[in-house]
Amino acid sequence: MAAATGTYEIKNEHGEVINTSTGLSNKKLLMWSFLGSDVMFFGSFIATYLVYRNRSLVGPYPADILDIPITSVSTFVLLMSSLAMVLALSYIQQGRQKMGTFWIFSVVVLGAIFLLFQVYEFNHFGQVGLTPRTNLFGTTFFILTGLHGAHVTLGVLWLIFLGFGSIKGSLRADNAIDLEIAGLYWHFVDIVWIVIFTVIYLISARDVGPPG
Amino acid sequence: MQTTHPGPSREPISLSFPRIIPRPKSEYGIWSWISTVDHKRIGTLYAVTSFFWFLVGGIEALLMRVQLSQADSTLIDPEMFNQLFTMHGTTMVFLVVMPLSAAFFNWLIPLQIGARDVAFPRLNALSFWIFLFGSLFLNFSWLIGDAPNGGWFGYAPNSHVAFNPTNGMNFWVIGLNILGVASIAAGLNFIVTILNMRAPGMSLTKMPVFTWMTFVTSVLIVLALPVLTVALIQLQVDRLYGTHFYNTAAGGDPVLWQHVFWLFGHPEVYILILPAMGIVSEILPVFSRKPLFGYSFLVFAGVAIGFMGWFVWSHHMFTVGLGPAANSAFAISTMAIAIPTGIKIFNWIGTMWGGSIRFSTAMLFAISFIAMFTIGGLSGVMHASVPSDAQQQDTYFVVAHFHYVLFGGAIMAIFGGIYFWWPKTTGYMLSEKLGIINWLIMLIGFNLQFAPQHWLGLDGMPRRIFTYAENMGWENTNMIASAGGFLMAFSVLLFMINVVYSARKRVPAGDDPWDGRTLEWSISSPPPHYNFEKIPNVEHRDDFWFTKHPELIAEYYHDEHSGELTAPSGAQFDDDVAEEEDEHSEEHHGDDEHGHGGIHLPDMSYYPIILAAGLTIVGAGLMTAVPVIVIGTIVLLWGLLGWSFEPVNDPVPDSH
Numbered sequence: 001m002a003a004a005t006g007t008y009e010i011k012n013e014h015g016e017v018i019n020t021s022t023g024l025s026n027k028k029l030l031m032w033s034f035l036g037s038d039v040m041f042f043g044s045f046i047a048t049y050l051v052y053r054n055r056s057l058v059g060p061y062p063a064d065i066l067d068i069p070i071t072s073v074s075t076f077v078l079l080m081s082s083l084a085m086v087l088a089l090s091y092i093q094q095g096r097q098k099m100g101t102f103w104i105f106s107v108v109v110l111g112a113i114f115l116l117f118q119v120y121e122f123n124h125f126g127q128v129g130l131t132p133r134t135n136l137f138g139t140t141f142f143i144l145t146g147l148h149g150a151h152v153t154l155g156v157l158w159l160i161f162l163g164f165g166s167i168k169g170s171l172r173a174d175n176a177i178d179l180e181i182a183g184l185y186w187h188f189v190d191i192v193w194i195v196i197f198t199v200i201y202l203i204s205a206r207d208v209g210p211p212g
Numbered sequence: 213m214q215t216t217h218p219g220p221s222r223e224p225i226s227l228s229f230p231r232i233i234p235r236p237k238s239e240y241g242i243w244s245w246i247s248t249v250d251h252k253r254i255g256t257l258y259a260v261t262s263f264f265w266f267l268v269g270g271i272e273a274l275l276m277r278v279q280l281s282q283a284d285s286t287l288i289d290p291e292m293f294n295q296l297f298t299m300h301g302t303t304m305v306f307l308v309v310m311p312l313s314a315a316f317f318n319w320l321i322p323l324q325i326g327a328r329d330v331a332f333p334r335l336n337a338l339s340f341w342i343f344l345f346g347s348l349f350l351n352f353s354w355l356i357g358d359a360p361n362g363g364w365f366g367y368a369p370n371s372h373v374a375f376n377p378t379n380g381m382n383f384w385v386i387g388l389n390i391l392g393v394a395s396i397a398a399g400l401n402f403i404v405t406i407l408n409m410r411a412p413g414m415s416l417t418k419m420p421v422f423t424w425m426t427f428v429t430s431v432l433i434v435l436a437l438p439v440l441t442v443a444l445i446q447l448q449v450d451r452l453y454g455t456h457f458y459n460t461a462a463g464g465d466p467v468l469w470q471h472v473f474w475l476f477g478h479p480e481v482y483i484l485i486l487p488a489m490g491i492v493s494e495i496l497p498v499f500s501r502k503p504l505f506g507y508s509f510l511v512f513a514g515v516a517i518g519f520m521g522w523f524v525w526s527h528h529m530f531t532v533g534l535g536p537a538a539n540s541a542f543a544i545s546t547m548a549i550a551i552p553t554g555i556k557i558f559n560w561i562g563t564m565w566g567g568s569i570r571f572s573t574a575m576l577f578a579i580s581f582i583a584m585f586t587i588g589g590l591s592g593v594m595h596a597s598v599p600s601d602a603q604q605q606d607t608y609f610v611v612a613h614f615h616y617v618l619f620g621g622a623i624m625a626i627f628g629g630i631y632f633w634w635p636k637t638t639g640y641m642l643s644e645k646l647g648i649i650n651w652l653i654m655l656i657g658f659n660l661q662f663a664p665q666h667w668l669g670l671d672g673m674p675r676r677i678f679t680y681a682e683n684m685g686w687e688n689t690n691m692i693a694s695a696g697g698f699l700m701a702f703s704v705l706l707f708m709i710n711v712v713y714s715a716r717k718r719v720p721a722g723d724d725p726w727d728g729r730t731l732e733w734s735i736s737s738p739p740p741h742y743n744f745e746k747i748p749n750v751e752h753r754d755d756f757w758f759t760k761h762p763e764l765i766a767e768y769y770h771d772e773h774s775g776e777l778t779a780p781s782g783a784q785f786d787d788d789v790a791e792e793e794d795e796h797s798e799e800h801h802g803d804d805e806h807g808h809g810g811i812h813l814p815d816m817s818y819y820p821i822i823l824a825a826g827l828t829i830v831g832a833g834l835m836t837a838v839p840v841i842v843i844g845t846i847v848l849l850w851g852l853l854g855w856s857f858e859p860v861n862d863p864v865p866d867s868h
Contacts, residue, residue, distance in 0.1 A: 019412075020408040020409070021407060021408050021409065021410045021414075022407055022408055024408065026331040026332065026404050026408055026409075029331075029403070029404045029407060029408055030331070030332065030400055030401075030404050033399075033400045033403045033404065033434055034400055034434075036434060036435065037396055037399075037400070037434045037435060037437075037438050038438065040435050040436070040438040040439055041438035041439075041441060041442060044438070044439050044442035044443075044472060044475075045442055048442070048446065048457070048468065048472070051465065051468055052463075052465070052468075055463045055465075056462075056463060057462055057463045132449070132453065132454075132455045133453070133454045133455060133456070135456065135462060135463075136456050136457075136462060136463050136464065138455075138456075139449075139455040139456045139457055139462075140457075142455075143445070143446070143449060143455065143457075147445075161856070210463075
């Protein structure tokens, strides 16, 4: 830690040399710090979900309603979007603009597909009688997955913005850091989904009402 | 926040966003303040705003003291009393101590680490405007006669619609969420600034202690505030949309709220006190004329407090009935956190020990911080004992405890900091005579108000009651406490008189009125817009002081040849690395202004205030009607898009 003394030179998006003490760009450090903050955000909601497991007084309970196969498909789609994100960044960094643009929009499409799955799921749950106002499961499920969906939506909008930047030529190899930090965010949102999928779908899929 | 704007080196690209308001250019007048991105001006805005709320919160406290000065008083009804203590607590925590600390962060961090600004100047402005609008939003509730009334901790389900149907708690929930965004943004900004913007040679172990404590505080803010946000969102959707997080009829658990709130709430206590500890750690060595005693210990103790602060939250819940195992664990962790706190106190005393002390106003405030904070810390350890806490819970003993920590601690240190850095920030001296009177009256008033509350509490007087019966025997003590409250108010008035006096008299301060140690004293008072003409190269801890007194370097640093350790402050720890670093920094010392030939400061911007306004309007819309949310979202998007497409610096014609 002591070697970090303002001696690293990195280039900003104008190609100007700036010094940072850690050698990381300010933006990247900001994103990492923000993700640390977001961990506490999702962590608290996931903890709330776990505290309220098996404590709904009325149905429908998770066992009545969760569909693991369908959600596995949407989970797969979201995970593949992370692969697309890695490829997009790699191509932009190499200066292969067209391939980069293609993969950025692939991320957008895969993210949108995931969101459509979620819209379908929310709709379907509503039709069979589970809303945020039904019981504790409904409350914790919808708020947690809904806020995750909001994060994905934000990521999709951000990537559309960057995708057009790539077409217009304002996102290039020399400021690929802008895509990189969007990628950090995107991968994080993916990882959060893996936890949510595990906790809500895999672990509690057979949950029913409170014992007794 | 990503910037996809064209750089000067590329051909123009057609991505742009129509400007409705032209970019401000003037450096004077109200618009220059509204669009400022200068950390010093933002610091001033924070200071002025939070001092205003300090007066408001103080008036709320005085009203309560008037009510409590006599038994069976009917001046204030119970409902109004609930609103007063809720808003007093909320105001003092979120609108006074946190933003006053933020004022110090803003003013001092770039100066102490040798930087021209924070890492994200516009984000910094955004933090302030969100804070301002959020604080106005929260206090707007007074104007409609419906202030929050559920305590600053907002215990659910007491704060739930079923028991609390008025709009007050909606203001509280949404207002605090808005303020939380401001705090997190500021915390992120200072983490990056401190990690990444240090002057060449300033390794982490050479940073001033205030910078260190700011860093720890920022990490705590960034990690703790989201937990509060979660609690508030849960309560908000419960109250506004009928979900069941804290609806006991549907199985909601009141203890969950306490866990989530205090998981935020206890780190929050350290968010309030660590900056004060940093301020004191700057004042004491200057007026003792010797380096801080045990720098490494002091810093590590601060980090340890920040870490251990996460494992003590349930000591707020000893009477909930969590069981002996949980209670014991949290009792032990709470007692353990007294260790790093004690280390700090010994370090401060060790700093003064053997020094030639100058009793300036700042020094007096710093010394009384140590004394008052120690008293508050000792009563805090009493609470750590579960059976003892069971007696003290919800009594005035607790009120006395946290006021000793937060007023005797945080506010005393902040006043000391104001007296210390006022010459630097304004260029003029405050009157030392008035200052010492201010200090004395504040110290007497404070102890008169809060020391008797220990006895009241042990005698069983409960908190948060609007009155008490005549035969309880509490009248005299309460009257003394109320008199102390008014003395404190008088001392604050003296401070304001001192400020006016300083502005009238204009006694020039000079660059370095106190023989300061850290980099901010090496530049003019007030500092120029760009802070440092040439980014300094740091070789030692307290670099500026050793530059002034080179003969003392040998005395305080490890002497290579004799191998004797004369350093009192763990200096040997980084002396070895210091050599390596010197070689490194040597190479870049000559670099001309970060390699692009001139001082570049970000241009002013209106978008932070627009974005902040949009966010607040959305918050107001949540309580009122959907169209308001739509309007707020449009304003918010305007701010966000305008910001994204706006270059940090408009291209200057005929340059590059």
